[in-house]
Amino acid sequence: MAFARFAAAICFWIAFAASVHAQAANPVINRANVPPGYATPTGGTFSIRFPIPFIDMAQTGDSFGTDPDTVVRMVTGKTDGGIRLSASEIPDPKGQLASAETFMDNLKRRLGASAVLSDVSRDRRNNMEISSFALAARELGFYFRVIRVESTEYVLLVQFPEAQRDTATGMKDAFFDSFSLARP
Numbered sequence: 191m192a193f194a195r196f197a198a199a200i201c202f203w204i205a206f207a208a209s210v211h212a213q214a215a216n217p218v219i220n221r222a223n224v225p226p227g228y229a230t231p232t233g234g235t236f237s238i239r240f241p242i243p244f245i246d247m248a249q250t251g252d253s254f255g256t257d258p259d260t261v262v263r264m265v266t267g268k269t270d271g272g273i274r275l276s277a278s279e280i281p282d283p284k285g286q287l288a289s290a291e292t293f294m295d296n297l298k299r300r301l302g303a304s305a306v307l308s309d310v311s312r313d314r315r316n317n318m319e320i321s322s323f324a325l326a327a328r329e330l331g332f333y334f335r336v337i338r339v340e341s342t343e344y345v346l347l348v349q350f351p352e353a354q355r356d357t358a359t360g361m362k363d364a365f366f367d368s369f370s371l372a373r374p
Contacts (some may be wrong), residue, residue: 194212194231194358201260215315216249216250217247217306218247218248218249219246219247219290220232220246220247220248221245221246221247222246222271223243223245223323224243224244224245224246224289225243226240226241226243226244228240228242228243228368229238229244229262229265229277230265231246231247231248231264231265231277231279232246232247232248232277233260233261233263234263234265235279235342235371235374236277236279236369236370236371237369237370237371238265238345238346238365238368239251239275239364239365239368240265240267240275240365241361241364241365242267242268242269242275243267243277244265244266244267244275245266245267246264246265247263247264247265247266248262248263248264249261249262249264249331250262254341257284257300257307259328260280260281260283261281262278262279262280262281263279264276264277264278264279265277269354269357271350271354271357272350272351272354273349273350273351273354273357273358273361274347274348274349274350275347275361275365276345276346276347276349277344277345277346277347277369278343278344278345278347279342279344280342280343280344281341281342282341282342282343283341285341286354287338287343288314288358290319290321290336290338292323293321293336294307294310294323294334295303297325297332298325298327299333300308301325301327302327302328303319304328305325305326305327306326306327307323307324307325308323308324308325308326309322309323309324310322311323314337317339317340318337318338318339319337319338319339320335320336320337320338321335321336322334322336322366326352328350329351329352330350330351331350331352331355331358331374332347332348332350332361333347333348333358333366334345334346334347334368335358335369337369339371344369346365346366346369348361348362348365349365366371
């Protein structure tokens with residue numbers, strides 16, 4: 191039950207990051223309007239190349255169905271055309287996070303009956319379990335990459351209006367492939 195609750199919460203939060211950021215009770219904005227370049231969230235353990243300005247923020251895990259003292263770190267930005275890029279770090283010391291399959295299924299269910307899941311792939315590199323997939327629903331498209339490393343999960347997202355699919359697709363690989371556990 192905790193897995194399903196957490197997966198639903200995190201899927202909703204990431205997929206609809208812009209609206210949730212505005213409604214969240216306790217987000218901490220560490221930096222705003224940071225110029226494009228390598229992004230590492232304050233206190234985070236990863237870096238990723240952002241081709242657009244971004245926000246560095248944190249939120250307590252209570253909003254995600256994890257322990258209230260768990261800090262979720264995120265960098266996120268949005269283009270003028272409505273394409274959102276986000277990368278989140280979610281510590282999971284107690285093993286509460288849902289499997290990648292459950293994450294996908296819960297997100298698809300949350301987006302509704304018309305949601306289409308596609309391009310599912312799984313890989314293992316070094317000590318990383320990597321799942322990638324695409325979703326389309328309600329005139330929105332989503333590309334996800336979920337990376338599990340020991341007791342931490344990293345969720346990378348490209349969210350876009352369907353009218354921006356070609357542009358978002360062109361950004362996806364460079365964004366996802368720039369993820370690193372090493373800081374620049």
